[in-house]
Amino acid sequence: MPNEIDLLLVERIGGLAGFGVAGSRIRCRGQLAFNSLPDTDQRLVEALFKGHGKSKPSAQRDTFSYRISCARKFGAKTVEVPEAALPATIIACVKDELI
Amino acid sequence: MSCQCFIIPEDVLERFAKDKSLSEAQRKSFADAAQFERKWRKLRATYGKVSAAANTMLASRAQTAAPPTITVYNCNHGTTLPGIPVPYPGDATAKRAFVETKAVADFYQKLFGRNSVDNAGKTLMSSIHFSVNYNNAFWNGTQMTYGDGDGNIFVDFTRSDDVIGHELTHGVTQFSAQLAYSNEAGGLNESISDVFGSMFRQWRAKQSVDKADWLIGKDIMGPGAIAKGYRCLRDMADPAAKHCLSQQPTHYSQYKNGMDPHYSSGIPNLAFCKAAKAIGGNSWEKAGKVWYSALTGFAPQPNMKMKTFANRTRTLAKSMFSKDPAVFTAINNAWIAVGL
Numbered sequence: 124m125p126n127e128i129d130l131l132l133v134e135r136i137g138g139l140a141g142f143g144v145a146g147s148r149i150r151c152r153g154q155l156a157f158n159s160l161p162d163t164d165q166r167l168v169e170a171l172f173k174g175h176g177k178s179k180p181s182a183q184r185d186t187f188s189y190r191i192s193c194a195r196k197f198g199a200k201t202v203e204v205p206e207a208a209l210p211a212t213i214i215a216c217v218k219d220e221l222i
Numbered sequence: 223m224s225c226q227c228f229i230i231p232e233d234v235l236e237r238f239a240k241d242k243s244l245s246e247a248q249r250k251s252f253a254d255a256a257q258f259e260r261k262w263r264k265l266r267a268t269y270g271k272v273s274a275a276a277n278t279m280l281a282s283r284a285q286t287a288a289p290p291t292i293t294v295y296n297c298n299h300g301t302t303l304p305g306i307p308v309p310y311p312g313d314a315t316a317k318r319a320f321v322e323t324k325a326v327a328d329f330y331q332k333l334f335g336r337n338s339v340d341n342a343g344k345t346l347m348s349s350i351h352f353s354v355n356y357n358n359a360f361w362n363g364t365q366m367t368y369g370d371g372d373g374n375i376f377v378d379f380t381r382s383d384d385v386i387g388h389e390l391t392h393g394v395t396q397f398s399a400q401l402a403y404s405n406e407a408g409g410l411n412e413s414i415s416d417v418f419g420s421m422f423r424q425w426r427a428k429q430s431v432d433k434a435d436w437l438i439g440k441d442i443m444g445p446g447a448i449a450k451g452y453r454c455l456r457d458m459a460d461p462a463a464k465h466c467l468s469q470q471p472t473h474y475s476q477y478k479n480g481m482d483p484h485y486s487s488g489i490p491n492l493a494f495c496k497a498a499k500a501i502g503g504n505s506w507e508k509a510g511k512v513w514y515s516a517l518t519g520f521a522p523q524p525n526m527k528m529k530t531f532a533n534r535t536r537t538l539a540k541s542m543f544s545k546d547p548a549v550f551t552a553i554n555n556a557w558i559a560v561g562l
């Protein structure tokens with residue numbers, strides 16, 4: 124089947140307000156078609172899903188991270204990526220909402 | 223569904239930094255991230271070798287060093303840090319960043335004899351107007367960054383002085399106990415920022431523990447959040463309250479490894495609030511001094527357990543306030559009440 128149904132599911136988590144964590148009343152989610160991304164961003168996402176490094180400690184505090192999955196293209200794997208490492212095209216697809 | 227969560231390892235950052243098919247801005251962003259993480263780990267390793275005795279010597283030297291320079295930069299709604307330098311005072315947001323950051327520096331200097339986050343006069347840099355409708359403020363290991371909020375859930379993140387105190391305190395923790403950001407140490411790390419953020423707010427307002435509201439982020443709540451009954455991010459006096467955007471656990475029996483630090487911090491937050499209220503007066507005079515010594519008076523312990531921190535404060539309460547046993551009693555009872 125064509126790539127048009129390879130949907131990336133994106134969730135913003137963390138931050139000073141603890142988005143999306145247990146007990147949080149703020150949720151921030153979005154989705155976009157993988158093939159709607161520019162080529163370089165598609166390659167970046169593919170590289171993220173191919174990665175298998177162990178995370179090292181970081182000095183960043185209260186920054187957002189993003190959980191990304193794409194079941195059709197990358198199976199059950201979910202990656203968690205710091206905001207500073209994600210292209211704006213992906214960050215732009217999520218919306219903050221109160222629940 | 224299995225979840226193999228990870229964050230980008232350094233080798234991937236370096237690979238992207240050299241990838242000619244990415245834009246120059248993207249490559250630079252990855253190169254900066256890789257270099258920063260490398261430098262930070264080296265710095266952390268060096269700091270880890272500094273003994274508590276050496277810290278004391280540094281503290282006495284810090285008393286005579288110049289106070290930190292305060293700088294503010296404007297991101298103009300972009301995401302490149304730090305942005306363009308802002309001459310004082312700038313717009314209302316810039317002025318708040320200048321004034322409140324200076325006040326946090328004064329707070330640490332006057333009450334605890336600390337010269338900036340590193341106790342060596344490090345320049346305190348802030349970036350404002352980060353991104354568009356950005357609902358966050360953060361410390362990136364080097365500087366503070368503030369979003370303007372979306373005007374609905376949140377307003378300008380410089381509006382709550384406890385938020386500014388919270389972010390700067392992440393710097394203090396980075397240069398002292400070096401608490402990690404996961405499991406119990408992560409919860410302690412977040413709690414320390416809330417404790418000193420709230421204490422700073424009370425000090426600014428000259429509020430005693432009974433007058434204080436103990437709310438975190440009260441002044442950044444936007445009209446949409448207020449309309450739904452939310453009054454704050456967190457409530458140190460009642461972490462599970464319905465008026466919090468982040469409702470937290472109140473007892474250590476609820477703690478599990480893997481919890482987000484912004485969630486598990488409710489446990490030590492409540493302990494500090496209970497201790498300070500039982501002691502009475504101003505939070506920064508007794509409980510605050512004990513918490514500060516527990517954070518800064520020992521060799522770094524990145525994976526500290528909550529019980530270790532609690533026991534430090536018990537020991538310090540006895541030694542620092544030997545003629546005032548009510549301080550130990552209040553702190554001991556507060557930790558027992560939260561299961562520690």
Ligand SMILES: [Zn+2]
Nearest residue numbers: 184185412415
């Ligand atoms: Zn924090």
